[in-house]
Amino acid sequence: MQRQTFETLKRIVADVNFPGREFFVRHTGETLTSESRFYLQLEYDAKDSVTGEMRRNHTRKWYLSNEATKSEVVQTCLLAVKTSQEHELREFFTYRGRAIFQPHWSIEKLWQMAGDPANTETREEDVAP
Secondary structure (H helix, E strand, O other), rough: OOOOOOHHHHHHOOOOOEEOEEEEEEEEHHHHHHHHOEEEEEEEEEEOOOOOOOEEEEOOOEEEOOOOOOHHHHHHHHHHHHHHHHHHHHHOOOOEEEOOOOOOOOOHHHHHHHHHHHOOOOOOOOOOO
């Protein structure tokens, strides 16, 4: 298999489309060098979950190996869309007015909460009649 280059990755991603999302192949560093790593990033306009104002959003960076197959690159594009959609869902899904599943919670705060059994809710086993 031929190694992917910045240009071949951009050509693959140029054939991908999802309404409301723009796909970009970028590289680390200010200039493209042999040490640069390639990544996929999506951009889209959406309401800010706090202010309600429209703003430009950038997804996380999805690193692309120069050994990736075309299928792996396209599937990474799909995963990036799914993750960005879930991100929006978590920001706007509320319970009693709060986004309780929002994606910006501190991992350290979640870890602390998970250490307290009082924060766990379970139900008794169902008993057949």
